[in-house]
Every structure is written in C-alpha cells, then in structure tokens.
Amino acid sequence: xxxxxxxxxxxxxxxxxxxxxxxxxxxxxxxxxxxxxDPGQGLRLIYYSQxxxxxxxxxxxxxxxxxxxxxxxxxxxxxxxxxxxxxxxLCASFQAGYTFGSGTRLTVV
Amino acid sequence: xxxxxxxEDQVNVAEGNPxxxxxxxxxxxxxxxxxxxxxxxxxxxxxxxxxxxxxxxxGSYGFEAEFNKSQTSFHLKKPSALVSDSALYFCALSxxxxxxxxxxxxxxxxx
Numbered sequence: 001x002x003x004x005x006x007x008x009x010x011x012x013x014x015x016x017x018x019x020x021x022x023x024x025x026x027x028x029x030x031x032x033x034x035x036x037x038d039p040g041q042g043l044r045l046i047y048y049s050q051x052x053x054x055x056x057x058x059x060x061x062x063x064x065x066x067x068x069x070x071x072x073x074x075x076x077x078x079x080x081x082x083x084x085x086x087x088x089x090l091c092a093s094f095q096a097g098y099t100f101g102s103g104t105r106l107t108v109v
Numbered sequence: 110x111x112x113x114x115x116x117e118d119q120v121n122v123a124e125g126n127p128x129x130x131x132x133x134x135x136x137x138x139x140x141x142x143x144x145x146x147x148x149x150x151x152x153x154x155x156x157x158x159x160x161x162x163x164x165x166x167x168g169s170y171g172f173e174a175e176f177n178k179s180q181t182s183f184h185l186k187k188p189s190a191l192v193s194d195s196a197l198y199f200c201a202l203s204x205x206x207x208x209x210x211x212x213x214x215x216x217x218x219x220x
Contacts, residue, residue, distance in 0.1 A: 004152075006152075009150075031206065033207075033208065035210075040118065040212060040213075041212055042115075042199060042210040042211055042212035042213050043153075043199065043210040044210075045207060045208075045209070048206075048207060050206060058207070088150075090152055090153065092153075092208070094206075094208075097155065097158075098143070098155070098203075098208055100145075100152035100153040100154075101152050102151055102152040103150065103151065103152050105150065
C-alpha cells in the first residue's frame with residue numbers, strides 16, 4: 001500500500017542534542033511538508049519542499065533543518081537551537097491531494 | 110495574508126443530534142478548502158474538500174460542508190452525530206502550494 005511512514009512514533013532526547021525525524025513516502029509525490037502540532041495552536045508549517053534538492057522555510061523554521069536529496073525522503077532535524085522542541089510532528093506529501101503520516105511525538109528532557 | 114479561523118475550541122453535542130463545526134477563512138483569490146479529522150496520537154485523515162462547483166460538499170463518514178463565499182465560511186456538518194465522531198477537527202486552506210490550518214476544534218459527542 002502507498003503511504004507516508006514516519007519513524008519513530010515516540011522519541012526522547014536530552015536537551016541540547018540534535019535529533020532527526022524520518023519521513024518516507026512511496027506515493028511518488030513531488031511536494032512534502034513538515035508540520036508541528038501543539039495543543040490549542042493547530043498545525044504550523046516548519047519547512048516544505050516542492051521538488052528534489054529544493055526546500056523553503058515555513059512559518060516556524062528557526063531551530064530546524066531539512067534536506068531533500070531523494071524524492072521519497074524528507075528528514076527533519078530538530079537542532080539544539082530550537083527552544084521548545086517537545087511537540088507532535090507531522091509529515092505530509094501532496095500531489096492532487098494531501099496525505100499525512102501518523103506522526104512522531106518528540107519529548108526533550 | 111491567508112488565514113483560517115475555527116472560533117470554537119470545543120463543540121459538545123448529544124448522540125443523534127446534528128453537529129456543526131465552524132470555519133472561516135481569509136484569502137486573496139479562490140480558496141481550496143479542506144476538513145481533516147485527527148484521533149489521539151494519529152495523523153490527519155481527510156474528510157472532504159472544496160475546489161470548485163457545488164457549494165455543498167459531501168465527504169467521508171456522513172460529513173458535509175457548505176462553502177459560503179459571501180461569509181467566507183466553510184462549516185462542517187453532520188445530520189446525526191455518533192459517539193465515534195468524537196475527535197479533533199481541522200479546517201485548512203490551500204492557495205499557494207501550502208496548507209494552512211485552523212487551530213482545531215475538539216468535538217465531543219455524548220451518548
């Protein structure tokens with residue numbers, strides 16, 4: 001079945017460490033997105049990529065980095081510069097319609 | 110600037126009663142509007158979308174939404190709520206290749 005896979009589902013890291021969240025899709029979609037979800041704030045766009053080797057900052061890109069070396073993969077790195085990284089992170093892809101992964105819950109202690 | 114507003118943090122309804130979850134938007138140009146549902150610790154599931162055509166859009170699980178251009182609204186409705194409809198609902202807008210979300214409305218359906 002085609003879809004988006006986010007791994008891991010739960011992730012714990014110590015404060016000050018960088019961490020990379022995986023997002024893989026086998027839908028052959030060109031565009032991919034990363035969103036952050038916090039209670040009461042909906043989903044906010046971190047980064048998006050409309051084509052391989054190209055990506056743009058979203059509304060809350062500070063403290064995050066991405067790469068898009070392959071069409072299937074759009075990993076998100078949460079750096080130590082992100083002041084409040086604990087959140088639920090959702091990856092999505094788009095081609096005619098949006099498909100979402102099941103999310104990664106990151107907890108920084 | 111484009112934006113989506115969901116004015117209610119939570120909507121409570123009794124099972125079997127009709128439900129409405131409100132959404133208003135602001136955009137220059139023609140909007141593409143969506144509704145998604147999210148269950149705890151899960152991704153978003155697509156319910157329905159409005160691109161063009163009939164203002165009343167029918168979607169999954171008996172949900173429908175009415176596009177009202179003059180009121181810039183896209184309220185989600187269902188004639189008879191189920192307890193299993195209890196979840197977090199998001200309205201979203203796509204206009205320039207990005208999907209912009211409202212803050213979400215928690216729907217609580219009580220037996």
